Amino acid sequence: MVTSVHHFRRVSSIIGILSVVWTLTCTPHVFALTTQEIEQIVEQFYPQRLIDESEADFQKGGPAPFRARAFQVGDLDGIGTDNYIVAAYTNGFSAAIRVLKLQNDTAALVFEPNLPLLDGIYPAVELVDIENDGRPEVAVHFSSPRGTLTDWVFRWTEMELSLIGPASVNQHGDVFTRLFESSFFDVDGDGVLEIVQGPMKATEVYSFDGQNFTLTKSLVFSRRSFVSQRPLSWIRENLKSRAQGMALS
Ligand SMILES: [Ca+2]
């Protein structure tokens, strides 16, 4: 009898442990989403206007419809949970950026910047904490037909992505980034990342003033043809050392 009670208690405690494990593994939670499930969510939010544009173009004899997308999951609002997806989409020509918010395993489109001049072939999304405050900023890169990357840098401010990277406005009032082939690098070692841009025309260093990036250093290459024959990895390293030299001098 003693043995069977003891046995019963052991079985009960095992069932108890199993139910805790079951609860932990089966309770829906943002963290429980698999990469494949997140990819499906990102695909569901592929912008219809990019599909329509591709198909209209194809009907007029253009190239076959094309889709590319990239994304990162991150904690944009710094609450300790990776509850946002930043996704970038292209149809090979036009592009879009969408911020999706995850909640109870569902996603909602919460912001899409109105930037008609976003374009490119393949997108890439990078989350980088520029001023080291625990909240990531967003850099989105698009490859161009010439192979160079254009870079758009944003900051998540409450409800929207605001463009903080260097940008200009064309005659129609549309904003376009002035960044290409850039990288983040702490030139002056103060813990805040600068943007170092190059490599063909000039080395430019943009510094963050808390609101935007502004040009703080510029150096034109005197032997452009020499530089352009070098591999990109060499150019990037050279840019970094030049940028450091400029900051120190
Ligand atoms: Ca930050």
Ligand SMILES: [Ca+2]
């Ligand atoms: Ca710095």
